Amino acid sequence: MKTPGKFKRLALILALFSFLISAVSCSPFLNRFNEKPDGADSFFAGKSKNDTVRIVSGSENKVLEPIIEDFTKKSGIGVSITYMGSLDIMRLLEADTIPYDAVWPASGLWISVGDQKHRIKHQASTSTTPVIFGIKKSVAEELGFTNGKDVYVKDILKAIQDEKLRFTMTSATQSNSGASAYIGFLYALLGSPEHISVEDLHKTDLQNQVRSLLAGVERSSGSSNWLKDLYLAGDYDAMVNYEALIIDANVRLEEEGREPMYAVYPVDGMMIADSPLGFVSDNGEKNRDEKTAEENFQKLQDYLLTPEAQERIEASGRRTGLNEVNPKFDKVFRQDWGIRKDALISTINMPRQDVLFEALNLYQREFKKPGFNIFVLDFSGSMQGSGYDELIEALGELMIDEKAKANFLQTSDEEINFFIPFATDVQPFLQAKGNAELEALYEKIKAYTPNGGTALYEALDEALAIMEEADLSAYSPSIVLMTDGQPNGDMNFKDFNRRYLDLNKDIPVFTILFGQAKEDEMGRIAQVSRAKVFDGKENLTRAFRSVRGYN
Amino acid sequence: MANKSTKTMFIGLGILLAVILLAVGYFFWQQNKAEELELSGYVGGEKINFLDNPEVQKILQKDYGFRLDISKAGSLDMVQADDLDGRDFLWPSSQTALELYESLHGRPKKEENIFNTPIVLYSREYVAKGLVKAGIVEKREDVYWVDMPKLVQAMKDNKKWSDLGLERLHGSLAVHTTDPAKSNSGNMFSGLTANMLADNQLADENNIQKVLPELENIFAKIGYMETSSSNLFNLFLSTGMGNKPIVAGYENQLLELSKMEPDTWERAKGDIVIMYPEPTVWSSHILIALNDRGARLIEALQDERLQKIAWEEHGFRTGMYGNQVSDHDFDVPGVAEEITRIIQMPNYKTMRQIIKSFS
Numbered sequence: 001m002k003t004p005g006k007f008k009r010l011a012l013i014l015a016l017f018s019f020l021i022s023a024v025s026c027s028p029f030l031n032r033f034n035e036k037p038d039g040a041d042s043f044f045a046g047k048s049k050n051d052t053v054r055i056v057s058g059s060e061n062k063v064l065e066p067i068i069e070d071f072t073k074k075s076g077i078g079v080s081i082t083y084m085g086s087l088d089i090m091r092l093l094e095a096d097t098i099p100y101d102a103v104w105p106a107s108g109l110w111i112s113v114g115d116q117k118h119r120i121k122h123q124a125s126t127s128t129t130p131v132i133f134g135i136k137k138s139v140a141e142e143l144g145f146t147n148g149k150d151v152y153v154k155d156i157l158k159a160i161q162d163e164k165l166r167f168t169m170t171s172a173t174q175s176n177s178g179a180s181a182y183i184g185f186l187y188a189l190l191g192s193p194e195h196i197s198v199e200d201l202h203k204t205d206l207q208n209q210v211r212s213l214l215a216g217v218e219r220s221s222g223s224s225n226w227l228k229d230l231y232l233a234g235d236y237d238a239m240v241n242y243e244a245l246i247i248d249a250n251v252r253l254e255e256e257g258r259e260p261m262y263a264v265y266p267v268d269g270m271m272i273a274d275s276p277l278g279f280v281s282d283n284g285e286k287n288r289d290e291k292t293a294e295e296n297f298q299k300l301q302d303y304l305l306t307p308e309a310q311e312r313i314e315a316s317g318r319r320t321g322l323n324e325v326n327p328k329f330d331k332v333f334r335q336d337w338g339i340r341k342d343a344l345i346s347t348i349n350m351p352r353q354d355v356l357f358e359a360l361n362l363y364q365r366e367f368k369k370p371g372f373n374i375f376v377l378d379f380s381g382s383m384q385g386s387g388y389d390e391l392i393e394a395l396g397e398l399m400i401d402e403k404a405k406a407n408f409l410q411t412s413d414e415e416i417n418f419f420i421p422f423a424t425d426v427q428p429f430l431q432a433k434g435n436a437e438l439e440a441l442y443e444k445i446k447a448y449t450p451n452g453g454t455a456l457y458e459a460l461d462e463a464l465a466i467m468e469e470a471d472l473s474a475y476s477p478s479i480v481l482m483t484d485g486q487p488n489g490d491m492n493f494k495d496f497n498r499r500y501l502d503l504n505k506d507i508p509v510f511t512i513l514f515g516q517a518k519e520d521e522m523g524r525i526a527q528v529s530r531a532k533v534f535d536g537k538e539n540l541t542r543a544f545r546s547v548r549g550y551n
Numbered sequence: 552m553a554n555k556s557t558k559t560m561f562i563g564l565g566i567l568l569a570v571i572l573l574a575v576g577y578f579f580w581q582q583n584k585a586e587e588l589e590l591s592g593y594v595g596g597e598k599i600n601f602l603d604n605p606e607v608q609k610i611l612q613k614d615y616g617f618r619l620d621i622s623k624a625g626s627l628d629m630v631q632a633d634d635l636d637g638r639d640f641l642w643p644s645s646q647t648a649l650e651l652y653e654s655l656h657g658r659p660k661k662e663e664n665i666f667n668t669p670i671v672l673y674s675r676e677y678v679a680k681g682l683v684k685a686g687i688v689e690k691r692e693d694v695y696w697v698d699m700p701k702l703v704q705a706m707k708d709n710k711k712w713s714d715l716g717l718e719r720l721h722g723s724l725a726v727h728t729t730d731p732a733k734s735n736s737g738n739m740f741s742g743l744t745a746n747m748l749a750d751n752q753l754a755d756e757n758n759i760q761k762v763l764p765e766l767e768n769i770f771a772k773i774g775y776m777e778t779s780s781s782n783l784f785n786l787f788l789s790t791g792m793g794n795k796p797i798v799a800g801y802e803n804q805l806l807e808l809s810k811m812e813p814d815t816w817e818r819a820k821g822d823i824v825i826m827y828p829e830p831t832v833w834s835s836h837i838l839i840a841l842n843d844r845g846a847r848l849i850e851a852l853q854d855e856r857l858q859k860i861a862w863e864e865h866g867f868r869t870g871m872y873g874n875q876v877s878d879h880d881f882d883v884p885g886v887a888e889e890i891t892r893i894i895q896m897p898n899y900k901t902m903r904q905i906i907k908s909f910s
Contacts, residue, residue: 108786112778118593118624118632123782128789194709194723195771267721272790281622307814322788322819346721346793349774356775 041534045069046078053296056092057104058176059083059225060129060242061275063316071303077296085174085223087360090114091406097284101293102300106176106224106242106273109350122297123278126304127244127318130345131180131270134231134246134261135238137337139165145264146338153188153266160216167217167238168231172363173409174222180271181240182363183356184348185213192268196351198358210367215474217369219506219530226532233530234506242273243339247317250337263338269346275318277301361410370414372475374463376456378483380423383450387484387514392446394482394512399442401435411435416475418466419445422459424452429462455489456481457496460509460525464499467507477507481525484514493521500528510534587612590844591620592640593629595735596781597668597801598836600811601865607857615851625778626735627651627906630839640845644735644780644801644834647742650899651906652839661846664835666858666867668803669890670739672697672726672826673784675792678717679824685715688826693885695826702726702828703747706769712796720796723772728799729783730776732910735834736783737776740799741905742896743832744769754897759904767908780804788819797826801834802886806866809883816882827887830894836867 043065046052061081068079084092086105092098093114103120105111111120133156140146143159159165170178187193189209190200200206218236221227228245230236232252239246243263250260279297281290303309310320317332319325325333325341333339350356377391397403404410411417413434419441421427430445432438463479470477500509508531511522519533526533594602601607602621611617624632626643630652635641641652642665649662674682679695682688687701705715705724712720729737745754748762770776777783780800787798788808805825809816840846851857861867866881896902 108777108782109775112782117634118622118628121622123623125785125789192722195774269721269793272794274786274789321815322791322822324791344719344793345791347790349722349725349772351774352771353775 041083043068043081043083044078045072046080047076051292051296052078052080053102053293053300054100055079055081055102055104055277056089056098056100057081057083058086058089058106058275059223060106060177060245060273061104062225063244063248064313067304067309067312068300071300071309075299075303077299079300083223083225085170085178086110086176087174087179088222093117093120095284098280099285100280100283102277102279102297104275104277106275107180107271108274108276110176111276111278113353113356117282119281119283120278121281121294122301123276124301124305125274125276126301127310127313127320128272128274129242129244129318130265130272130347131177131184131240132243132246133167133238133240133264133266134249135165135167135264136236136259137262138259139237140262140264140338146262150267151264152268153184153270154268156264156266157185157188157213160213163216165216165237167240168219168221168227168236169217169240170221170224170227172368173360175224175227176271176273177224177227177241178220179360180273180348183350183359184266184268184270185210186359187348188266188268189213195349196355196359198355201355201358201362207362207366214363214368217476219508220368220476230530240270243319244317247332247334247337247339250334260337263340265340265345267346269348271347271350272345277304361405365410365412368412369474369476370412370416372416372467372470372472372477374418374420374429374466374477374479376459376463376479376481376483377419377421377445377448378423378454378456378481379421379427379448379450380454380484381451382454382484388450390514391482395445396442399438399445401439404435411438414474417441418463420459420462421445421448422455423450424455426455426459426462429466453489454483454487455491456483456487457491457493458489460496461491461499464496464503467505468503472505472507477505478531479507479509479529481509481511481522482514483511483522487521493524496525497528506530508532587616587618588844588847589618589620590639590848592622592638592642592841592845592848593624593632594621594642595626595629595644595836596623596779597644597736597784597804598642598865599623599781600807601861601867604860604864606864607860610854610856611851614854615847617848617851619848623779623781625729625733627738628733628778631655635841639840639842640848641839641841642836643839644836645739645896646835646837647738647896647899647902648735649837649839651903654899654903659839660842661840661849662837663849663853664837665849665852666836666861666869667833668801668836668867669831669833669893670736670743670799670828671802671805671831672797672828673787673800673805674797674824674826676822676824677719677792678796679826681715681717682826685717687715694887695824695885697826697828699743699747699828699830700751703744703769706772707748707765717796719792721793725769725772726797726799727773727783727787727795728770728776729780730778730909731770732906733776733778734780736780736800738902738906739832739834739896741766741770741909742902743828743830743894745897745901745905746830746894753895755901756898756904759897759901763904763908766905770909788815788823802868803866806881806883806886807864809881810864810866813882820882820884825883825885827890830892831890832896833893 045068072079089103089105090110090113145151169181172178172182189206221230224241224245227241228249231239246261246263253260314320314329333341417432417438419430430441432441509525509529510531511533513535522533626648629641630648683690687698689696710724712724728740731738731741745762745766748765749758754762783798784800784804787795838849840849858869862869
């Protein structure tokens with residue numbers, strides 16, 4: 001009669017085993033993708049991509065990735081984040097299908113403008129941070145911005161107009177911080193009126209002033225965290241960005257023994273980002289398990305709003321709760337950097353929607369420094385098929401005015417675009433000024449047939465030669481290399497590097513990749529020119545639009 | 552042997568019985584499950600927390616068999632939405648929204664006022680005290696009362712904060728509201744303001760043309776307007792005094808916050824104040840049933856237990872609760888016991904003109 005005992009033991013062992021197995025399989029195997037040296041534009045924590053909360057977020061939340069990883073560790077729920085500018089998120093919300101479970105833009109404004117179909121639920125702010133000016137401390141001192149006197153936006157604008165301040169900002173038509181700065185400028189240039197009307201925007205005097213002001217923008221960027229990276233990689237005097245990212249940049253600057261920025265809060269105000277995280281219901285995907293997605297989302301949101309997580313978020317330089325800073329974090333919100341700890345940060349009133357949109361359209365079409373872009377297009381044999389199709393489709397988003405307009409990516413009348421197609425040889429370039437000429441070129445480019453080798457560096461060399469001859473003082477230059485292939489011409493990276501450094505102009509060389517591209521090498525091109533490599537394999541159009549944010 | 556076989560038999564019977572019980576249980580569970588109705592509807596943001604309350608969901612589910620699938624939308628937005636197919640109900644926050652619905656779609660299946668809350672102003676101690684000094688606000692006992700004719704006059708005169716002695720604030724005196732063309736709290740505040748501009752009488756078809764330009768000027772100062780009352784209230788809390796010194800909202804929003812987020816409230820308590828406009832307007836949270844299913848929800852929401860939760864946890868004054876608030880247990884100073892000076896909203900035709908001027 002020993003059998004029952006044996007069974008009991010066996011059962012116990014089995015139970016123990018199954019417990020162990022489940023424990024092991026539940027423990028999250030953390031993984032991070034896309035940690036490329038050029039700065040990732042996506043993030044993933046979790047076991048597999050199946051049971052994941054997919055978030056599309058402003059890049060300013062990148063700093064919070066460790067907190068998200070801890071959530072994944074504790075809950076077993078994966079989280080993936082795709083970063084893009086808040087205005088791009090707004091435009092995404094207008095689409096029928098949104099391939100995400102949640103949105104996390106910098107400001108709720110862009111949700112309420114974009115979410116016409118009322119699909120965003122459970123919207124809650126995870127932290128706040130004001131948009132401010134970070135100015136290199138010595139420069140700020142020289143300009144008299146550090147002595148506690150009130151600083152108005154117009155004071156800062158004057159310094160820019162007098163060429164005492166070279167500053168960077170994000171694209172006003174892609175990123176919340178850029179939009180907010182731009183609207184702040186408009187108020188200031190109009191003499192701080194009660195409100196802005198569409199008529200105000202068309203005053204010649206204002207238009208001239210805005211144009212000359214934006215001509216002082218050194219480099220633009222499609223999203224706020226990328227702007228911070230750009231500031232760190234380059235040598236600029238100032239940037240308009242979130243208080244949280246200026247704190248973050250200052251930490252790095254001090255680590256590198258460089259001069260930190262001084263935070264300047266104009267009394268007539270910018271804007272406060274409230275970082276709302278919201279669930280996308282009815283997102284248009286056919287096979288989505290919305291109930292599970294919603295439950296997972298709520299667990300994530302609840303976690304981020306726990307006092308513990310909120311404290312960690314605050315430790316990263318964001319404000320939580322009532323916008324005041326907990327004295328515990330005095331070492332983060334440092335007074336010697338000009339960081340203010342009180343809650344009394346004045347803000348502008350965003351204009352009404354029709355005025356706001358008109359302002360954004362004018363920015364793109366009329367105000368910003370016109371682009372001087374050279375597109376270097378790979379038509380080698382390996383581009384046949386999907387590579388060619390994607391390239392042509394993406395160019396359509398930019399070159400066909402109607403499409404470009406929908407994305408606030410219109411070409412201004414002054415903008416100059418070059419196209420250098422290449423395969424075994426570099427083809428003669430095509431050139432267009434303004435949008436009518438640009439649209440006319442589209443059919444010509446479509447007519448190229450992919451065939452032959454990849455004279456990539458030869459084509460880049462041609463692009464640099466054009467840049468060398470051009471007077472770029474009134475333009476925002478960029479080179480965009482669209483390629484899938486491995487270079488196999490006579491010239492190599494060293495040739496490019498030498499030529500680029502000799503040229504000594506601040507010209508970003510972006511790459512949009514498809515197929516089996518040599519990522520390392522393209523990464524080096526981006527590094528040298530403080531630009532980025534975008535992966536066009538998944539969504540070329542979006543990558544392309546990100547590139548456009550830089551000019 | 553006999554013993555063993557008997558034992559085996561009993562075990563077999565036991566298993567059989569268990570299987571039968573399970574099957575029966577499953578059957579009934581399935582029956583129950585089949586009876587559960589999922590109702591879909593648009594709800595004004597200020598009522599989301601009430602409907603998300605687990606206790607409310609339990610009562611609706613257990614006793615009425617309802618599970619709600621709700622989307623947040625502005626009161627005026629939802630009645631004008633073009634995707635009402637497949638929805639069972641709309642739950643806006645005013646008579647005006649109901650009338651707008653009726654003008655577009657005709658009489659609904661059924662409609663009923665579920666509970667009420669007055670329109671109030673939220674601000675900070677610094678602002679309230681300054682406005683008391685400026686003679687626009689009066690503190691009687693513990694309650695701040697806003698002299699609406701005076702406040703509206705000051706806004707009409709384009710007074711700056713600094714003109715009123717509030718030096719720490721930049722720009723013009725303004726009350727931030729939601730978009731009067733889309734969301735109810737802003738809509739009601741625009742109606743109230745229109746009344747004040749019509750010499751403190753009810754604004755109507757005869758005087759609205761004179762009132763509109765002044766009304767537009769007052770609202771233009773606040774620029775972009777949120778479309779949801781809860782978003783506006785949350786922004787008021789989280790972005791600080793410099794961003795939104797005064798906002799218009801529902802009384803229940805702060806009462807609810809004190810219950811739902813006691814920690815936040817503990818930090819905010821010394822600074823955040825309710826100010827009651829005199830006169831003010833009542834927001835009626837009327838549920839519009841689009842079909843029989845929605846009509847059944849109206850009955851359910853009148854359940855005494857739900858009405859009690861609505862007041863005690865979420866601060867909505869109902870027919871049964873919240874009328875005499877002297878004995879309320881909200882940890883909120885300055886809650887008015889009784890609100891007697893009420894003005895009607897302008898009639899629907901007049902409100903339609905106001906809405907039109909904002910859209």
